[in-house]
Amino acid sequence: MAAALQLPVIDLSAPARFSTAASIRQACIDYGFFYLVNAGLEKELLDRVFEESKKFFSLPLEEKMKLGRKEHRGYTPLYAENLDPTSSSKGDSKESFYIGPLEETATPVVLNQWPSRDVLPSWRNTMEIFYRKLLLAGKRLVSLIALALNLDEDFFEKVGALDKPMSFLRLLHYPGDMGSFNEEIYGASAHSDYGMITLLATDGVPGLQVCREKSKQPRVWENVLHVDGALIVNIGDMMERWTNCLFRSTLHRVMPAGKERYSAAFFLDPNQDCLVECLESCCSASSPPRYPPIRSGDYLKEKLRLTYAS
Numbered sequence: 001m002a003a004a005l006q007l008p009v010i011d012l013s014a015p016a017r018f019s020t021a022a023s024i025r026q027a028c029i030d031y032g033f034f035y036l037v038n039a040g041l042e043k044e045l046l047d048r049v050f051e052e053s054k055k056f057f058s059l060p061l062e063e064k065m066k067l068g069r070k071e072h073r074g075y076t077p078l079y080a081e082n083l084d085p086t087s088s089s090k091g092d093s094k095e096s097f098y099i100g101p102l103e104e105t106a107t108p109v110v111l112n113q114w115p116s117r118d119v120l121p122s123w124r125n126t127m128e129i130f131y132r133k134l135l136l137a138g139k140r141l142v143s144l145i146a147l148a149l150n151l152d153e154d155f156f157e158k159v160g161a162l163d164k165p166m167s168f169l170r171l172l173h174y175p176g177d178m179g180s181f182n183e184e185i186y187g188a189s190a191h192s193d194y195g196m197i198t199l200l201a202t203d204g205v206p207g208l209q210v211c212r213e214k215s216k217q218p219r220v221w222e223n224v225l226h227v228d229g230a231l232i233v234n235i236g237d238m239m240e241r242w243t244n245c246l247f248r249s250t251l252h253r254v255m256p257a258g259k260e261r262y263s264a265a266f267f268l269d270p271n272q273d274c275l276v277e278c279l280e281s282c283c284s285a286s287s288p289p290r291y292p293p294i295r296s297g298d299y300l301k302e303k304l305r306l307t308y309a310s
């Protein structure tokens with residue numbers, strides 16, 4: 001049995017910004033994961049999001065496939081995605097729905113796909129409200145992360161990361177009735193997230209686990225439990241690259257709980273033209289940059305290509 005991890009709790013609305021930033025810094029160094037409270041996402045909204053999400057995933061497969069994923073927007077069926085191509089070859093036991101930026105980010109314009117209003121009348125509106133609130137919370141959190149790195153709080157705006165960010169909301173459904181006794185099947189296999197930060201809401205069903213030492217074998221997995229009223233936040237690869245691995249992009253996975261599970265992950269990823277390069281404050285002669293600078297859009301494209309390759 002994996003042990004439960006006691007993650008730090010960060011209050012996004014606390015007036016003492018510098019002490020909050022110091023707590024974030026420690027959490028990102030120690031875990032790359034923390035709980036976030038007072039992020040402006042009311043319980044009523046989360047309840048509505050999970051209700052609408054459930055309605056969509058309960059539609060017949062042909063109906064869902066009409067919105068099959070294009071340009072990383074829309075529906076992805078069970079087993080279509082493999083977050084860890086080195087493990088289970090069957091793919092992950094989850095289905096998902098991706099919603100991309102609500103505002104144009106590129107030309108030609110890429111549009112989101114939405115379930116028909118005749119079938120799910122309030123679906124789009126609910127998800128758009130949720131997306132906007134997550135983006136707002138994410139941006140507020142990123143300014144605290146800048147402070148945590150001893151940078152100006154608008155640093156990530158100044159480098160263009162938050163100007164039309166490539167943020168994706170992904171609704172997830174783990175069916176829970178299959179694979180529970182098959183070690184080769186994961187809800188989501190081991191991976192790190194690709195962007196700056198991820199904000200995650202879950203319906204309370206357990207399953208999420210983290211591995212704090214990704215290079216150590218055998219891997220030690222610890223459970224991240226749901227906390228009512230809190231989002232789970234984690235650092236992504238691009239933030240790890242910016243900070244030269246000071247902040248960790250921690251490996252995580254979802255184990256089948258033998259029970260159906262819904263979650264919603266919001267990936268706050270930089271504008272695709274933003275150059276992600278080691279921060280001056282995070283390198284020195286004795287600790288040179290571990291990664292070369294990379295354009296955010298190029299990094300994301302390559303990671304997504306590998307995820308959907310098999």
Ligand SMILES: O=C(O)CCC(=O)C(=O)O
Nearest residue numbers: 172188193208254263265
């Ligand atoms: O569903 C979860 O709890 C985690 C999902 C996740 O890690 C992801 O979508 O990247």
Ligand SMILES: [Fe+2]
Nearest residue numbers: 191192193252
């Ligand atoms: Fe993830």
